[in-house]
Amino acid sequence: MEGFKEKIYRSAPHSIQNLIITFFNILAYRKRYSTLYYEYLKHYKANNKLALDALLKIQKEKYGEFIAHAISYSSFYKKKYSEIANPENIDNIETLPIIDKEALRIDIDSVYTITKNKGHVSKTGGTTGKSLEVVYTAEDTAERFAILDNFRSKFGYTLGKKTAWFSGKSLLSERDVKKNRFWKTDYLYKVRYYSTFYIHEKYLKYYLQNLIKFRPEFMVGFPSTMYEIAKYGEKHNIPFPPHTIKAIFPTAETVTQAIRSTLEHYFKTNVYNQYASSEGAPFITECRNKNLHMELQSGVFEVLDDAFKPAHKGRLVVTAFHTHGTPLIRYDIGDVIELSSDKCICGNNNPLVKEILGRASDYIYSEETGKINLGNVSNCLKGVKGIVKFQVQQHHKNKLLVLIIKDEETFTDNDSKRFTSNLRERVGAKMEINVTYVKDIAVEKSGKFRLVKNSLNY
16 A cells, blocks of 8 residues: 555544455455465475475475576576576585675666566565565465465464454554554454554553454464563463464564563463565474474575585575575575474474574674574573563674663662673673663564664674
C-alpha cells in the first residue's frame, strides 16, 4: 500500500482498515497459493524423510541446473564465471567467487534474470541502511512458501487457523495509538497483526489483554516483541490461558536461550525456529526434537572462517536454489552459524546446525576477550531483576554505551552492580562502560529490536 492507496488506508476507520488488509491478503494469497505452490508442497512433504544420500543427490542436480540458469540469463554471473572450468559441478563450488551484499547491490541490474514487472520484488534492509531489491520469479515464490509451510504444517499450522502475527508493517494510525489499539485483523483468514513499533512498558498490558482475548493457536513474528509481552505477563502475574497456543514460529531475529525459555514458559508451548532471509537464503528449520536442520533441497550451505576456509563455526555463505530472478551464488549473507556432527532421530536426515548465532555484526568486540556473541550479551541479565530492556552500542573499540530501561519499582543498586559486573566479566577490565537510563529504546525501521548495535569492522 503506497502513495494514494496508503492515504486511503490511513484515513479509513478501523473496521474498514481491517477489510482493506483482508482484501490485499486475498490478492496476495491468490498469487502465493498457486497450482505450482501445491505441487512444491506435495514434493517437499513426500521428501520429508529422504536419506542423506538422496538429499545430496537432489542438491547436486538442483545446483547444476541453477548455475546453468544464472550463466544463461544473468550477465553478472556470465561474466564472473567466463573463465571458470565447469562451474555447474558442485564439487567446484570453491572456485566460484564469494559475493557480498554491497557487490550485489552495486551491480544488481546485471544480476537480475527477469525485469521487475515480471516478478515479485522484495526489499531487504540491513545494518548499513542500504536497501537491496531482489526479484523472485513466480516459481521462486511458490517454492519458498511451500518450504516454509511444509515446516510449519509439522506442528499443525495451516492458513486459516487463528494466528497472532508480530509484523514490521506500518499498520496503525494516530487514532489507534490514542485508543491503545495496536493491531489490525484479517477476519477471513483469522490473522491478527500486532505492531512491533509500540513495545513500551505503558502499552504492553493492552497487547497482552488483547492476545488473551484473541486466543490464537499460533504466534509468528519477531521474537523480541513476543519476549517483551511475555516478560510483562510474568512480572505482573497475569497468567496466559493454557492449551491455547500450539506453537510459536519466530522470524527475522536471533532467538537467544533467554528468549526461548521465557516464551515457552509463559505461553505454555514450544518455540520452533527457522532461518531464511528476505534476500532468499536457503532454509534451516527446527524439528520436534529441537534440532536445527539445513534443508539441502533449498540450497548449499558453506560455513567459512575469517580466511574463507571451511570451518565448524563461522560466516554463512549460501547458494539458494529458489532465487532464479536474482541468483544468490556463494553469497556472504553476514550471519554466523555453528555446525553439529550429531544425528537426529526425528526422521529428517538433513545435516544439523548447533546454533544460529545471528549477524556477524551482532557482537561486542573486546581487545582483552575477543568477540562476545549475542547470547553471551543477553546472559548479562542473569541474577538481575529490575531491567525491562537494554541495548549495547559499540562505536569505539574501547567504549560501550549501554541503554537501559529500568523498572522504577524493583530496580536497585544491587541490580545495577550485578548487571555491570556480568558485562565486565565478558568484556574485561579495560573496556569503558557508559550506562544511560532511558524511557524507551527505538526499534529499527523494519520493526526489529537490536540488542547489540556495533559499527566496528573486526
